[in-house]
Amino acid sequence: MIVSSQGPVDLIVTDPDGFTITPDTIVPSDLEYLREIPGILYYSEMEKGLDGNPIDRVYSPLVKTGDYTIKVIPGENFSSGSKYWLNFSFGKHLLILSDGAPVSQISSQVYRVHVKEDYSIELLSN
Numbered sequence: 018m019i020v021s022s023q024g025p026v027d028l029i030v031t032d033p034d035g036f037t038i039t040p041d042t043i044v045p046s047d048l049e050y051l052r053e054i055p056g057i058l059y060y061s062e063m064e065k066g067l068d069g070n071p072i073d074r075v076y077s078p079l080v081k082t083g084d085y086t087i088k089v090i091p092g093e094n095f096s097s098g099s100k101y102w103l104n105f106s107f108g109k110h111l112l113i114l115s116d117g118a119p120v121s122q123i124s125s126q127v128y129r130v131h132v133k134e135d136y137s138i139e140l141l142s143n
Contacts, residue, residue, distance in 0.1 A: 020075040020085070023066035024101030025092035025120060030075040032058060033083025033132070038075055070094075080107045080132060084141065087114065087128040095120045105130045105138065112138050 020030050031037040038058040044051045052060035056078070062071035070092070089103060103115040105128075114128045129141040 018077045018080045018085075018105075018107040020087055020103070020105050022073045022089065022101055022103045022115075023070065025070045025095035025099050026073065026089050026101045026103075026123070027092055028060070028073050028075050029088040029090065030058065031086045032077065033081045033085065040073075080136065082132050082134055082136070085130045085132070087130065089115070089123055089126075089128075091120050091123055097121055103128070107138075108136075110136070110138050112140060114140065 020028060022028055027040040029037065029039045036054050036057050038052070038054055038060050040052070040060060042052055042054065042060060044053055044055065059076050061074045061076070064072050066072045085105065087103070087105065089101060099120040100117045101115060101120050102117060105112045105114060112130060131139050131141050133139070
């Protein structure tokens with residue numbers, strides 16, 4: 018399972034069992050700080066998107082049935098014209114949650130994605 022965003026935004030993702038990961042979730046280790054809930058959720062900002070901002074990814078080695086909640090929060094360096102893109106995917110399934118929405122219009126909206134028993138996915142109304 019992967020939740021990915023492009024644009025000057027960060028993510029807060031909660032899985033169906035209530036585990037939540039944010040950009041501030043950190044597990045210290047001897048070599049580096051890891052942004053993870055070990056074995057459950059991982060947060061990365063490795064590569065840059067076309068706009069120069071990091072592509073944020075929250076991923077999990079497993080897909081759980083139930084509701085995932087995804088909150089998008091504006092990053093530190095956004096301008097009034099900044100936009101963001103947001104996807105939820107696993108395997109061959111892709112759900113586009115935002116396709117260039119203005120960052121300036123992010124409010125308290127939470128995206129809720131439901132993974133059914135047959136592993137189909139749907140966006141639930143907010």
